[in-house]
Amino acid sequence: MARKSDDSPERISDAEHAIMEALWDHDGAASAQEIYDTVGTARDWSLATVKTLLSRLVTKQAIATQPDGRRFLYSPVIARADYVGGESRRLVDKLFGGRAASLVAHLAESEALSVDDLTEIEALLKELKQ
Amino acid sequence: MARKSDDSPERISDAEHAIMEALWDHDGAASAQEIYDTVGTARDWSLATVKTLLSRLVTKQAIATQPDGRRFLYSPVIARADYVGGESRRLVDKLFGGRAASLVAHLAESEALSVDDLTEIEALLKELKQ
DNA sequence: GCTTCATGTTTACAAACGTAATCGTTTCAC
């Protein structure tokens, strides 16, 4: 049976990402209006803009729609953890030759990590290795 | 005395970033041809494309030119460490609410880090904290 | 001196993005 072109996980733009965050945040499917009420007003976008972004996300298959009366409810298709993982990997590949440890080293050296952070991470690592 | 618009550190695109990497890699200033010889051929870009990207980077003030006979030599204005730091911060802000430790936690939990990585990071942290 | 090659500059053009206005249709309040 032939694979049906569901390949490349289309890239999500910054503006689109803001919409995704709202959807991930929202418990269950949300209407365009609801999304507008949170992200739209916060970022000072018009309702029309929010709708455009939702459409593009549907096209990119990042979110799905389910009819609700004469409107749609939107919900994320991809999990936030997956998205975050993908983006993190992209960065690591692009800037650190794929070595995540290099990223951590950089964050630490550039004092992007506080002493508290370091302690927290140490504890985390210990737990993960145990 | 009025500040003279050297503000926002213009965003560098993916293609432009490849050029930057070549420049950072290159010891000292490089000519367009030299950049083409490395990145261009590797990414299968025409010399014209490389020149366009170099021009855009000059406009964005990410690189500087110095005349060398009837041509230019290009060199990075921004240090790689700064760029890397900025991009890393952007990601952390966008996806982890600004908490770098969360990024590390995510990498660890999503097994983006091998046991060796974990060990390496642990050693690194110990050193940084001491 | 004329041709050719190297090099920067200008122009091109499609796709993606940010940001929306307009259109067509349905529904709800009168």
Next chain:
DNA sequence: GTGAAACGATTACGTTTGTAAACATGAAGC
């Protein structure tokens, strides 16, 4: 049943990006 409101769909339009071709100019060989 008529007009306004709510929605999704379509169209719009400027900017950025990827990818380059065309152009202008100066140097170098013959």
